Amino acid sequence: METAITIRGLNKEFSAGESDENTKVLENLSLEIKEGEFVSVFGPNGCGKTTLLLILAGVEKPTRGEVLIHGKPPSDAVTGFVFQNYREALLPWRSCLENVAFPLEIRGVPKKQRENQAAELVSRLKLKIDLARPPYMQSGGQQQLVAIARAMISNPDVMIMDEPLSSLDIGASIMMRETIERIWLESRRTTIYVSHDIDDSIYLADRVVVLTGRPGGVRMVLENDLPHPRSAQIGTAKFNELRNTVLKAFYQQL
Amino acid sequence: MKQAKIGSLASKAARIFALPVCLVLAWHAFSLAGWVDKLFLPGPGEVLAALLNLFSTSEIWPHLWATLMRMFSGFFVALVIAVPAGIVLGHIKKVYLYCEFLIDFARSIPATAIFPLFMIIFGVGDEAKIAIVAFSCGFVILINTIYGVWNAPKTRIVMAKTLRASGSQILTKIVFFDALPDIFAGLRNAVSIALILTVVCEMFIGTNSGLGFLVFNAKTSYDTPKLYAVIGLLGGIGYFINKGLLRVEGKVIPWSR
Numbered sequence: 001m002e003t004a005i006t007i008r009g010l011n012k013e014f015s016a017g018e019s020d021e022n023t024k025v026l027e028n029l030s031l032e033i034k035e036g037e038f039v040s041v042f043g044p045n046g047c048g049k050t051t052l053l054l055i056l057a058g059v060e061k062p063t064r065g066e067v068l069i070h071g072k073p074p075s076d077a078v079t080g081f082v083f084q085n086y087r088e089a090l091l092p093w094r095s096c097l098e099n100v101a102f103p104l105e106i107r108g109v110p111k112k113q114r115e116n117q118a119a120e121l122v123s124r125l126k127l128k129i130d131l132a133r134p135p136y137m138q139s140g141g142q143q144q145l146v147a148i149a150r151a152m153i154s155n156p157d158v159m160i161m162d163e164p165l166s167s168l169d170i171g172a173s174i175m176m177r178e179t180i181e182r183i184w185l186e187s188r189r190t191t192i193y194v195s196h197d198i199d200d201s202i203y204l205a206d207r208v209v210v211l212t213g214r215p216g217g218v219r220m221v222l223e224n225d226l227p228h229p230r231s232a233q234i235g236t237a238k239f240n241e242l243r244n245t246v247l248k249a250f251y252q253q254l
Numbered sequence: 255m256k257q258a259k260i261g262s263l264a265s266k267a268a269r270i271f272a273l274p275v276c277l278v279l280a281w282h283a284f285s286l287a288g289w290v291d292k293l294f295l296p297g298p299g300e301v302l303a304a305l306l307n308l309f310s311t312s313e314i315w316p317h318l319w320a321t322l323m324r325m326f327s328g329f330f331v332a333l334v335i336a337v338p339a340g341i342v343l344g345h346i347k348k349v350y351l352y353c354e355f356l357i358d359f360a361r362s363i364p365a366t367a368i369f370p371l372f373m374i375i376f377g378v379g380d381e382a383k384i385a386i387v388a389f390s391c392g393f394v395i396l397i398n399t400i401y402g403v404w405n406a407p408k409t410r411i412v413m414a415k416t417l418r419a420s421g422s423q424i425l426t427k428i429v430f431f432d433a434l435p436d437i438f439a440g441l442r443n444a445v446s447i448a449l450i451l452t453v454v455c456e457m458f459i460g461t462n463s464g465l466g467f468l469v470f471n472a473k474t475s476y477d478t479p480k481l482y483a484v485i486g487l488l489g490g491i492g493y494f495i496n497k498g499l500l501r502v503e504g505k506v507i508p509w510s511r
Contacts, residue, residue, distance in 0.1 A: 054412070057415075057416040058415075058416070059412055059415045059416055075418075079416060081413065081416040083412075083413065085409055088407035088409035088410060089409045089410060089413050091410065091427075091431070092509035093431045093434075093509060102417070103417045105427075106417045106419045106423060106427075107417075134508075134509065136509050154417075160416075
């Protein structure tokens with residue numbers, strides 16, 4: 001299988017002013033993600049998970065090291081980013097349809113064409129969203145679905161998800177987890193998914209990457225070959241074994 | 255259902271009018287008792303008669319028009335300059351840091367202190383009054399717009415950057431809309447300041463029209479019922495403009511409620 005994402009010796013430091021030392025967020029992080037793979041990144045607070053995603057999205061630059069998406073630097077790749085806080089990531093002054101179509105608007109696609117594409121995508125993904133209404137008039141789960149559709153409309157090389165379930169209540173979170181799994185199974189789009197929740201990480205991923213504490217590096221990579229759909233796998237001996245392995249790795253680096 | 259609606263409307267009307275009606279009744283009783291000289295406190299009936307007289311003789315219209323024209327001209331000049339300037343200053347920190355001292359210095363100058371300067375520059379006509387209103391309202395709108403940009407969630411800007419949006423796309427499609435709730439708060443403050451300054455200008459910068467001129471004229475001729483009537487009218491204008499702006503705000507930025 002072709003490599004979709006290559007991360008080699010990635011370091012990221014943030015300047016802490018003239019007198020203080022720079023803050024190291026990521027240190028010597030290396031990882032390869034195959035085309036069509038779903039990888040969860042799991043780690044403690046402040047270990048640089050979001051920074052890693054912003055580097056992959058081309059918003060932040062590495063201090064040292066190399067990041068390539070299909071052989072190109074992230075700034076030349078098309079990425080679809082789903083944020084944790086959908087309220088602050090969606091545009092409340094626009095309808096859900098216009099939100100989904102927003103990436104095409106940025107690229108200069110004419111209004112009629114981009115709105116047709118957005119409506120077609122939402123229907124193809126079987127998402128139940130009232131496209132004519134603004135996001136704030138929808139439930140939290142529906143808003144996050146709008147955000148996912150928006151991330152997918154540009155046909156991205158890579159989907160990047162930064163804790164997309166953590167702002168949802170338990171019911172919406174379970175529904176969303178199943179929807180993300182279904183969309184991924186249908187599209188097989190390379191996805192990197194950051195989560196604080198160990199069950200979500202195992203439920204969705206082909207591989208779970210456990211990061212060390214700050215500065216973040218790879219602590220452990222765990223293969224997950226549980227069959228899909230995974231709703232039937234929760235609580236099974238194999239699921240619990242994976243869970244315990246991840247937890248053990250997590251506690252060892254605390 | 256209908257009864258409940260009528261009940262809710264009645265209770266809303268009671269909340270709004272109960273205290274003003276009590277005050278007018280107390281004023282009437284005070285006036286009837288003759289505790290205060292009528293020259294200082296005419297009765298509500300006399301004031302109402304003076305107000306009706308201003309409208310029935312059509313005396314009020316040219317003055318009302320002059321005040322509203324000066325007030326809104328100054329306000330709109332301020333709006334057109336201050337909102338784009340505030341968006342750029344708020345978004346580009348370096349530009350703001352270069353302008354910070356000048357903005358804080360200029361907005362600290364009392365508007366009344368610049369009357370003479372603006373009269374020298376613009377003459378004693380409407381231009382000077384409009385310029386003074388625009389000067390003071392401009393800084394209120396500018397500061398609120400800058401804070402609106404600063405208070406905007408950074409996530410949307412990051413989202414736009416992941417889509418490789420240009421700087422101008424980020425400003426016009428994200429930052430401007432995120433700043434709107436604070437811009438509207440600034441506009442409501444500015445419109446009150448615009449009315450105050452217009453009236454002050456009409457009282458002290460030579461003119462023969464405007465509600466400020468009417469107030470000043472009524473005072474010099476000791477026509478206190480007319481004085482109270484115009485003051486009451488000014489309060490009403492300020493109140494309704496503010497309510498109107500709130501309604502516009504509800505239509506333009508319903509998400510911020």
